[in-house]
Structures are given as structure tokens and as C-alpha cells.
Amino acid sequence: MTNGWRTGPALACWAVSALVLAGCAAEGGTAEEPEAAPHGYVEGAEETAEPQWRLVMADTEDGSVSVLDPATEEVTGLDPVPGAETAATDGRHVYLGTGDAVSVLDSGAWTVDHGDHVHYYRAEPGTVGEAGGTGAGALRASGDAGATVLASDGGPLVLDRAALDEGEVEVTAEPDAAAVLPYAGRLLAAGGGEDAVRVLERDGSSTDRALDEPCPDARGQAVTRRGAVLGCADGALLVTEEDDALEARKAPYPEAPDAPPVDGLHHRPGAPVLAGSAGDEGVWVLDVGAAEWTFIDGGPALAVAAAGEDLPVLVLGEDGALSSYDPGTGERTARTGLLDPPDGDGPAPAVRIDTDRAYVNDPAADAVYELDYNDDLRLARTFDLGTSPDLMVETGW
Template sequence: MRSRITLFALTGALTVSLVACSSGPVDRASSESSDDGHGAVAGAEEVAEPQLGLTSIDADGAVSHLDLLDESVTDIGEISAPSALTTDGRYLFAQTDDGIEIVDSGVWTWDHIDHFHYYRAAPAVLGSVPGEGMAAVATTNLSTTGGTGISFAGSGEAVLLDTQALSKGEISELFRIEREPHAGLVVPVGSFALVTEASDGVGTSVRGYTADGEETGLDVPCVAPSGTITTRVGAVIGCQDGALLAHVDGDELQVERIPYPAGTTAPPAESFDNREGRPTVAGLAGSEGIWMLDTRARSWTLLPYPAPLAQVTAVDDEDGHLLALAQDGRVLVLNGDDGSVLAETAPLAAQSLSSGAEPTLIADQHRAYLSAPIEHRLYEIDYADAARIARTFETATEPAFVAETGR
């Protein structure tokens, strides 16, 4: 699953041209599909390049899509007022007072390991999934197959949605399981799901379930589960003592534990972020450093804190770049091996950070994107070229929610 994205509502068009691609070998243990359609669905058009866009939801729930290729803006519809947003690169899962409302941006990429397929279809507001309290949404890297997990903290209900049905415009629950209320997770892994269990309101373990809600017998300790992300190797779940890495081997759900280094006193990572799908992820170790998790090597690295930080994300490119947003609004380009600062920008989002507007730093293969909501700006940063500001885009609106879609 990608991290919650808190950017700003967009008015008008931004002149942006992006190319989505990937590099390096892939394991795809957790997300490879035997779907012969390569991500195609009825009514969708296969196109020659990724249909990247920014799909936004304003504070009142109005949904619009900005096509980053031709700069056209499409009004998709309206939902209830959102308070948080999660995306998988196609769908937007918006937290509202009554649960999760789902928007289909209508653009997506199918990653087939050695090549890609790009699609465009009609965008739509699909409907809602009812539930109580804050919801944690977990996705895979594929938007036409598998499942999407939702865990409602207020009621404790664990929901697995049929992602293939979503691709056809339908909201279909594969299962809904009652549990003790807690801030938990439902993490899709191939045709299975890992569901957290709790005692006295605190998560204690994860159990394996089939897509129809039957227990597999897998029950793995995981105290205080927090944070999940799907990499090229498997699905990651953060625990107090490290992380669980899950994938499907043949017809069996497999879970490995990756413990934190012996003797560490740094706080555990509570969330993870990276360039989508890459095997290495990053998370803050409280105020003491940066955790890097290499899911291929099954190893953690604790990097020094270069400055008080608000966010980190692993680029995981050939040069091992790591990006960080400092609490004073600077974007830092770090060496992912030792944490040294390679380059930095001026304070670009200082007002937003000081006001609690939560700017978001996004890593792409060639660029980084930083939202500065209060400053009404979006910055495009060439992190490989001394953190050069490649472009600056103005917006005249107050903060809302935006997701990069079509990837």
C-alpha cells in the first residue's frame, strides 16, 4: 500500500510531462498474476504511454482529474467530505465519516515484469464501504486483480474487497470479519490476506485467511502492528520488533520475520514509503534516525538523522538515493548507504509544516514532487542534479487531497 497522501486541491492545469518506467530485476513474489489480460478490462483502451494524472478531492468532496499529458481537467463527481486518502495508483480510497468512499481515476499501468501495459477508461465515483472509525487501507501493485484490505479501528471489522470487481465498477466484499476494535491492518497477499488480531485494544498477531474468509492456520506474533507496503518481493507489515514479509509460494502463504538489529534502541518504523514497487523502503525511527528495510536482503539499516525530519522515502535507484523532507521545509537528497547529505533545497514548505498542513514528498524514477499547500505550490525536483528545482507550479486553492494516478 502506498502512504496516505495529503496534498492540495488543484484548479486549472499544470504543465507536466512525466514518463513512468521501472528498472532492475523484479521478484514479484507477492503481486504477480496469471491474468492473461495483462490488466485489460472491458471498455478500457490500451494506449502507448502511461496516462499519468493528478486526481484530486477538495475539502467538500468534489473530485476532478488533471491529465498531465494534455492538461485537460475532468470533473468526476462528488463524495462526502474526506479526512484522509490512500491510493494504489488507480483508485482513491477516501476516509469519510461513514467509512471509505472509492474513486476510480480510470487510468492505470500493468507491470508485467519485463514490459508494461497502459490503459485508459472512463473515471467514476464507485461508491462506499461502510465502517466505523479511522480505516487503514492496504493495496497491492496491481489494480485489476487480487484484493484490497480495509481495517476499521472503531468497529474492528476486517474487510477484503475484490479488486477485479473494482476494475469493473463494482464494490464486492470477499469477506468481512468481526474482531476486537484496534488500529489494525488487512493486508492482501496474492489470493490470501493477513489480518491483525488484538488483545485489550492492542494488536498482537496476524492471521492468514483465504479470499473467502477461511483461516489458513497461519498465526504469527506481531505486537503493535503499524505500517504496510507492497514491494517487488512481498507485502511488508511493521511490528514492534521488526517486520513481517509475506508472499505466496505455489499455493501457500509464506511469512518471514525480519527482526531489527540486535541491541537497537531506536523506535520502530510506523510507516513505510518508497518509489512504487521497489524492494527497499524507508521509515522514520522516531526522532533518532531513518530505518531502511531491504526486502530482498531481508535486512535493516539505521541511518543517522541529518536534521529533524517530517517524511522519508526510498528512491532505490542505481545510486541508492533516499529523499527526506526536513521539518524546516527543505528537501534533502541523502546517500542511502550512510545517510550523508548529497544535496538540499531551500525551505520550500516551511509555512505548510508550521501550520500542520502536511506537505507530501513523492519519489518518481527521475523526479521528486513536493506539495507546499499553504504556499500554494507544487515543486518538481531533480534529485540527481543537486536537488535542482526543475519546475514550480502555482495553485490558488486551500489544502485537500491529491493522488498521482495512471502509474
């Protein structure tokens, strides 16, 4: 492994977090009383001053699972998951789907955001249990403090987040929908034979309410600092909460170019800029705050992800080169050759983004690349693993 230093946003984040932690500690207790456990604390966890990013990877051939801590460069092996073919995360837990079942892992790294302050935790990673199968196809996860929703071709499963945090897998609902997004204490359910987006209780029961705007052919979902987003055949549905009421508006695709709808939404967790492939034509980029799309005419992509407002959109092309683009203009700002073009067998590589680094897995080379996307895609480190990281997600958010 080659070493590199993180600076800029990470250092600023550390300084702010240190002040926050000091403020939280001051509220916790007195000399006569033991300090109360901080919000989000789980027994055995250590609270830290900065985010604890971890990469969780699985080899689809032998099912081996490993957790890489970029800060220490340590790799921890977990129980294998034979038949793993897709992966997703809710920020702490990792879900490996085999088609017949979903194995649930605890990465041991997570963030608790209270709006005015944030807590960061680390603990030993481990295996939690197993949830029912969600069918074939890419596994998707979206969650908040109350629930995590897993979805694939077989339909969604709603898991109790508090139970997950305590090491239990508890399925609370199985809505009839193509896409389900937990938001504002409710579930937004799209599809299931209709274009309307239904508002459900957290247990999956009906509220007899629907959003004012429909979402035909729902595809992709995300929760950002500016609200929830559902990808639709005619654009994106943007949902916000105001005085306990949900408001929806549509961000339609522009008339030109003639490109297919986005096939998913990928971004740095929480960031209000999203990106997704537009088939063989290029990449769609959505600015949630402006409710506007930008098209990147770059041809087919293996993976895409958006870093955030005024930050690059990263596109991994079929030639194995990683490019960064301006999210507002669609112009390319940097390009670097990274891996050999995949042969088409197995899962495509992924691009995962945190506050100042991006990670790309290279299964053929048994490696993961760390890049500084704020420095013209400078290759900061290469992690040589000795195992194939066919599937990769990043946790700690």
C-alpha cells in the first residue's frame, strides 16, 4: 500500500467535530454524576472526533468478505457469504444479496446526525444475521434512524433500524411497490401497478394519502439534505417536509438531448447533487436545490457518482478511465487511466465517494484505488488486497 495524507475538508471536519464533542460532553454530567451516554451510542462503541470511513468488500467467487479501514490500512475478515452477487449499505450496515437471501453485516462505523451536532462511532465489525430474499437484480438500500428499506426485483423489505443497531434483524413491512423510501417518519411507496406515490406508515399500513405528483416507472431513490428524491420516467420527484406536511414537485428532463431516463441515483451520502447512467448515451446529473438536470455526453459508463454542490461528478468509462466533470456545465475537468477494461463477467466496478476521497474497486487486480477528486483525480493510494473486491460499499456515514 502507498501512503497519503488527507487534508482540507477532513481537517476542517475534525476541528468542528472536536468542538461539537466537547460541547456534548459538557452537557453530559457533573463531578457528582456519571456522564450520560451520548446520542446514538451503542455498547462497546468508541466515539471519535471525525468520520470513520470503512470499505466493505466481497469476492463473488468464494464469498469471502473483508473490511478495509483506510485510516489504519487494516483489513478485517468477516464470515463468508457464499453466492453473494450484489451489495448495498445504509451507512452502517452492509447487505449482501444472494438472490435467495440477504446477509446483514455490521461494518462497525457510523454517524449520528442531530442537525446541530454530529456523533461519529467505531466498533468491531461483525455479522448480524439474515433477511428474506429480495429476488434477483441489483440490491438497493435507503434508510434513516428508524428504518432501512432493501429493494430489488423481488420487492422491498423494511427493517427496523433500532433492532439492527442492537444486532437483530426484524422485518417490519413488505410493501407492494417498486421503490420505497423512508422519509420524515413515513414510507414513500412508488410503483406496484400505479404511478401515484403512496404515503405509508412505518409498519407498511396505508395512510390513505398520496403525493400530489405521480412517479411513473420509478427507478432510483435518494435522501439528501434538501429532501427525498425518486427517479421517474419523466424526470425526478423531489419531496420535502413543511409543517409535518409532504410537498412534491417534479424536475422534468430537458427536451434535449434525446437520452433515456436515469437508471439509478448515486451520490455522496446526503449531498444534494445526484448522478446516474443514461444508458449508452451518457450520464444525467440532478441538482436537487435548483431542480435542474445536466447531461454529460460521455457515452456508456460502468459507474457514476456525484460528490456534491460545486464538486465533481465522477464517471468510470468502459475503457477503465475515470473522468471528473463539472456538475453545472457537463464539461470534463480531469481524466486518469485507472484499470483495464472489464471483460463483462461479474459485477461492474463501483465509485464510492466520501468528504474528500473517492474509491474505485478493481477486481481483476485485487486492488482498490483511492483518489483525491479535488486534486485532478490524483491517485493517493493503492490498496493491494490479495482477494478480489468484486463488490464494494463504503460505510461510516
